[in-house]
Amino acid sequence: MRTSAGSDVEQLPRSALRELQSERLRSVFGIELEALAEAPFTSKAALREAYPFGLLRVPVSSLARVHASSGTHGKPTVVGYTRADLEVWTELMARCMTMAGVQPGMLVHNANTYGLFTGGHGFHQGAERIGATVIPVSGGFTARQAMLLRDLGGQVLVSTPSYALVIAQAVRDAGIDPSSLSLELGLFGGEPWTDGLRAEIERELPGLRAVNFYGLSEMCGPGVATECLPVRDGLHVNEDHFLVEVVDPETGSVLEEGSEGELVFTTLTKEAMPLLRYRTGDIGSLTFEPCECGRTFARIRGLRGRRDDMLIIRGVNIYPSNVEYLLLSVEDVAPHYQLVVTRPGAMDELLVQCEPASVDVNVEGLRERVETLLREHTGIRIPVEVLEPGGVQRSEGKAVRVVDRRAAS
Numbered sequence: 001m002r003t004s005a006g007s008d009v010e011q012l013p014r015s016a017l018r019e020l021q022s023e024r025l026r027s028v029f030g031i032e033l034e035a036l037a038e039a040p041f042t043s044k045a046a047l048r049e050a051y052p053f054g055l056l057r058v059p060v061s062s063l064a065r066v067h068a069s070s071g072t073h074g075k076p077t078v079v080g081y082t083r084a085d086l087e088v089w090t091e092l093m094a095r096c097m098t099m100a101g102v103q104p105g106m107l108v109h110n111a112n113t114y115g116l117f118t119g120g121h122g123f124h125q126g127a128e129r130i131g132a133t134v135i136p137v138s139g140g141f142t143a144r145q146a147m148l149l150r151d152l153g154g155q156v157l158v159s160t161p162s163y164a165l166v167i168a169q170a171v172r173d174a175g176i177d178p179s180s181l182s183l184e185l186g187l188f189g190g191e192p193w194t195d196g197l198r199a200e201i202e203r204e205l206p207g208l209r210a211v212n213f214y215g216l217s218e219m220c221g222p223g224v225a226t227e228c229l230p231v232r233d234g235l236h237v238n239e240d241h242f243l244v245e246v247v248d249p250e251t252g253s254v255l256e257e258g259s260e261g262e263l264v265f266t267t268l269t270k271e272a273m274p275l276l277r278y279r280t281g282d283i284g285s286l287t288f289e290p291c292e293c294g295r296t297f298a299r300i301r302g303l304r305g306r307r308d309d310m311l312i313i314r315g316v317n318i319y320p321s322n323v324e325y326l327l328l329s330v331e332d333v334a335p336h337y338q339l340v341v342t343r344p345g346a347m348d349e350l351l352v353q354c355e356p357a358s359v360d361v362n363v364e365g366l367r368e369r370v371e372t373l374l375r376e377h378t379g380i381r382i383p384v385e386v387l388e389p390g391g392v393q394r395s396e397g398k399a400v401r402v403v404d405r406r407a408a409s
């Protein structure tokens with residue numbers, strides 16, 4: 001049974017969970033769990049080479065659905081689902097949304113885009129399965145989002161974290177008092193975000209508690225790992241369906257619990273497109289400590305974002321989430337920013353663009369404060385440009401944090 005404290009399988013002792021995983025791994029890939037570390041990886045490049053359907057284990061005609069990732073780095077990654085795959089995904093979304101506090105009868109305002117992106121349909125299916133009421137608003141038409149939140153009284157907002165802030169702004173622009181809305185929960189994911197951004201969203205939308213959802217199309221979409229509402233310390237991986245490892249991004253060797261590295265997943269129940277040791281490119285760490293909520297599944301901590309988004313500026317590694325963390329600790333900064341990368345000579349240069357929280361802020365003083373903070377924390381001088389309020393491009397889905405102008409410079 002699905003309860004907020006977790007179903008039986010979510011509370012399995014780890015030895016029983018390992019047995020279940022061993023069985024499933026053997027039946028899908030013919031590999032013993034003990035020998036997993038020697039099994040080959042599957043890379044994103046392999047998926048790209050097989051574009052669009054080369055990695056399917058079933059005929060295209062037996063697929064019930066196709067989705068795709070947004071493909072910020074080239075062609076989209078196309079994934080297929082059999083009926084059974086859709087059923088597992090729906091059940092996992094119901095489990096994750098229950099874990100995040102969604103209850104039957106709640107009104108779910110789904111502002112994730114419906115389409116190839118898994119975020120729209122995934123949350124829709126989960127909400128229906130729980131017995132909640134879905135409002136399939138999809139992304140975009142932001143002024144209308146605000147009106148519908150007020151008029152229909154959504155209690156659960158589903159979107160990317162960056163778009164939640166855009167919606168909050170639209171609420172204020174429409175002259176609606178955000179605390180008059182019925183929002184109780186925010187289910188956010190699809191892009192990296194820091195605790196600072198979480199605090200910002202919860203301040204902008206009072207009454208809402210924000211919960212982190214992680215996933216990727218190649219596994220199923222959202223539904224891979226989620227925080228539990230009462231603890232919100234790490235994202236519980238649905239380990240009965242996905243094996244998770246953290247590996248050294250350079251050598252590929254499996255890292256110990258707690259070490260930061262690249263997340264690698266193996267599907268244990270996928271029919272259409274099973275993937276063995278899939279290298280996500282996402283950086284984080286794992287803990288196998290049981291959670292205070294009672295769940296025993298591994299938790300992902302310190303999700304920083306994709307290694308591809310890591311910039312090396314004068315020898316210093318910088319993730320957009322590092323910049324977000326620092327920026328949001330500065331008073332008078334709005335939670336909108338972009339990192340502009342150029343290559344004027346042989347080396348990459350970075351410019352951080354941000355916005356003041358209001359028109360009354362002394363822009364020059366703010367620029368100096370942010371530059372000082374960045375220098376103190378990175379050891380290098382990173383120029384900052386404070387744009388006008390609204391000057392940083394807003395997104396209706398995943399925010400574009402890195403603007404790559406290296407080819408043009």
Ligand code: DLL
Nearest residue numbers: 069070119189190191192213214215216217221222
């Ligand atoms: O973004 C699935 C999803 C939708 C998850 C909505 C959660 C909510 P893709 O479009 O294939 O699938 O993109 C997957 O997005 O490899 C990460 O780099 C990033 N990502 C997703 N969720 C998070 C998160 C969906 N909570 C890629 N924190 C992943 C950090 C995230 N990064």
